[in-house]
């Protein structure tokens with residue numbers, strides 16, 4: 353049984369069009385399926401939790417953006433249900449990172465006909481006194497989180513998403529945040545080794561290279577168990593930050609001497625003041641966080657192996 357979870361708001365309504373195309377495809381008519389539309393923020397999580405109670409013979413197919421897949425992963429209480437994603441959001445970094453490509457009907461055909469699954473290790477995190485959560489793409493602290501917050505709050509984002517220029521909203525937010533942003537002083541504990549970072553611009557941890565709608569923030573990140581890459585931008589001038597972000601799409605920002613890339617199994621970050629953070633593009637604030645990788649892999653289906661290479 354294929355269970356579709358569709359966010360009708362994703363991609364400014366694009367998910368509805370994608371699902372309608374799916375319903376008109378020959379492959380959809382051959383399968384046993386059910387569908388659920390998310391009706392409010394957090395509903396994807398509730399639907400996934402309910403499905404997890406009886407996982408047998410089920411495959412979940414999410415149609416939406418990164419926010420929807422984030423909710424579904426957080427709702428899943430089992431790794432026994434294969435999961436796929438048909439991108440219909442404005443950013444779609446999860447699809448990019450996994451190598452899910454092609455027209456919606458082609459992705460569905462891949463899921464149904466090949467039934468091959470690929471392991472994907474998501475991240476676990478806790479912030480301050482809150483209950484643990486999961487991140488699918490990345491978690492970031494500092495400058496990138498302030499940008500995500502500004503872009504999410506902006507009035508122009510919805511318009512730019514609707515005309516397919518969602519990434520431009522991050523560029524505008526970047527220039528705006530650059531004017532007022534003050535770097536952080538934090539304590540970073542990487543695999544039990546403590547470091548004090550003064551005037552640190554940002555710390556980002558990723559499960560694959562992409563964020564912000566196609567920016568290759570950690571170009572060499574690969575999907576693998578236990579370890580994730582971590583990018584730090586140390587003390588740097590504002591002009592240099594601008595230059596650095598201009599090169600992110602090409603993945604050559606890592607050549608800047610202020611950029612450090614490490615590998616970690618566990619990370620703890622502590623700040624005396626409240627700092628911004630983002631998980632899969634959703635922004636918040638915190639003073640403390642603890643991050644590790646989920647041991648058991650989620651099984652992703654619908655990856656066309658020819659493209660994924």
Ligand SMILES: Nc1ncnc2c1ncn2[C@@H]1O[C@H](COP(=O)(O)OP(=O)(O)OP(=O)(O)O)[C@@H](O)[C@H]1O
Nearest residue numbers: 362363390391392393417418419420441442443444
């Ligand atoms: N019926 C609904 N009404 C309003 N919001 C919803 C509804 N269903 C889901 N949501 C919320 O919509 C938000 C945005 O969804 P999503 O991130 O998937 O799309 P997007 O922003 O277009 O894509 P991306 O994150 O890839 O840029 C999610 O955080 C989710 O909580």
